[in-house]
Amino acid sequence: MRTSTMRALAPMLLALLAGACASAPPRQSTIQSWVTTGDRSQLMQAQPALAWSETRADGPAVVVDPNQTFQTMVGFGASVTDASAWLIQTRMTASQRDALLHELFGRDGEGLGFSFTRVTVGASDFSRFHYSLADQADPTLAGFSTAPMEAEVFPTIRAALAINPDLKVMASPWSAPGWMKTTNSMIKGQLKPELYGVYATYLTRYIQAARAQGVPTDYLSIQNEPDFEPENYPGMRWGPEGRARFIGQNLGPAFQAAGIQTHILDWDHNWDKPEQPLGVLADPVARPFVSGVAWHCYGGDVSAQGQVRDAHPDKDVFFTECSGGEWAPGFSDSLMWTAKTLIVGSTTQWARGVLMWNLALDESYGPHAGGCGDCRGVVTIDSRTGAVTRNQEYYAFGHASRFVRQGARRVAVTAPEGLQAVAFINPDGSRAVLVVNDAATATAFDLGEGDAAARVSLPPRSLATFTWAALISK
Structure with a gap:
């Protein structure tokens, strides 16, 4: 009798257990x-x-x-500027250098796991001297050479790639070679329209030469901060009409002809002028070659990223530069601002990758040749001892990069x-x-x-x- 009763009740008991399991919280x-x-x-x-x-x-x-x-996320990181690479390669012992790079790029549970970085094509203000990769005035680019980047920048990127093979690399020029510009100088001026084709070849050759040196270029912006002409370091003004013409008629076709898969990013400047990238993306010839839009933090509001993305949902969003500095020295204030604006704000406004500016600077906020005299690196390297100080940006970014893996949604x-x-x-x-x-x-x-x-x-x-x-x- 007891056995037959249990058999009769079995389906009911199983149903009750299934319902309890379905409603139980995950444990x-x-x-x-x-x-x-x-x-x-x-x-x-x-x-x-x-x-x-x-x-x-x-x-x-x-x-x-x-x-x-x-x-889908590409990742978080900071730029390996000439200054950062020089400090890492020449002001640290081999063991210090290895320890720092593993700490920044490692995925071993203790490392920050940086998976996105940026290099400058030629000099920026955070170089020890101003240079291009073709200083000789020659439209055939006979003197083209990446030698200035081969001493410190490329070895640093290769070492980071050995630690994190999934590291994605972005490249950005601060200026075309001076002889290609209206000022005949890397400082100020605009690219001469008759040399657009030559400059497209210059950037194509950079990507090929970097790849031969073991440094891929996953993303390229054609100009850092194209709405700004710095007084004392390389820069170049380039309006949306000119950028669209260059991308659509010169660089995009040059990449296609060379079989280059590098993604082209427009703008690479502040949040305060979304009409600039919108102008480039309005060009029907340029638009198919533009993979996305890159942004900086020095003006406007992070919501501009979403504004442009809403207009062009098929284009990626990247946040590619912001620097801490002595204008905001307080640890707490800048920690909060960086976390809220760059980590939460930028990713909420569609950024697939988020970058700080200098990965490392020294105790005197350098070395640099012009430009910012009080910028702060993610870490500070003592140029006399190689000792490392971890700054507030290190912790704000580490709270994301250490836990959010490449490919995360x-x-x-x-x-x-x-x-x-x-x-x-x-x-x-x-x-x-x-x-x-x-x-x-x-x-x-x-x-x-x-x-x-x-x-x-x-x-x-x-x-x-x-x-x-x-x-x-x-």
Whole structure:
């Protein structure tokens, strides 16, 4: 009798168990987290693991929605300028250099995992002297040479690639060779229209020469800050009509003829003039050759990225330059601004890659030849000893680059007033959520996905990264 009763009840019991499992909160993973505070009492410090709760309490909550997906990430990083490479190659011992590059580009759990970087094609203000790759006035480019970059820049990129083979490299010229310009100088002026074809060959040859040196060029912007003519370092003004003509009639066809797959980016300048890249993308001949738009932080609002992307949803967005400096020396203030504006803001406004300016500068904010005299690197290298100081940008970027893998997808996340957040799903399904608390007091909230939640409290003026595996119910 008992056996027959159990047999009769079995289907009902199985259904009840299945329903309980379907509604039970995920329990197979815990939440790991790391915190950096503005007072420096915690610097990317690991926190005790958090367990999921069965219910989410009423009140403030940061909630991830993995079903709403956005852009795929290339990564985070900083530029290997001439100054950065010179310091790394000549002012550090071999062991110091190896340790720093592994720390910045390594994926070993302790490294920052930088997977995106930028180099200058020829000199910038953060070079020890001004040079191009073809200083001899010759339209055949007989004297073309990447030798000035082969001493320090290329070896640094090759070493970074050996540590992280997935590293993506962007290149940007600050100026065409002086003889190609209206000023006959690398300082100020514009590219002579009759030499557009020669300049397209110049950039094509750079990509080929760099590749022969073991340095790929995944992305190229045709001009750094084309709406600015610096007084004392290389620069070149180039309006949208001229850029569109150059890309559509010269550079794009030159790349096609040479079989070059490098993605062309326009603008590479501030948020305050979205009409400039919109002007280039309005050109029907240039537009097919333009992969995306690159942005800087020195004017305007980050929302300009979204404005241009909304108009051209088939074009990528990259954030490619911002520098910390002694105009904002406070650790807490610049940590908060960088995290909110560049990590959360720029990626929320569609950036696939996010870059700081100099990877490394010395104790005197150099070396440099003109330009910024108080810019700060992601790290500071003491030119006398090789000792490394990790600056606030190191921690703001590390909270993203160490946990958001290349190929991650940004997903939707909601956050209460007073908190900023951005969320990603890595290729292995793990979640990475960065939350910024800019308030002067600690803030408590629920961190949730689906029906699961965990109670969190963030210290004042702090940022945290939370990670967990893809949630699986009991």
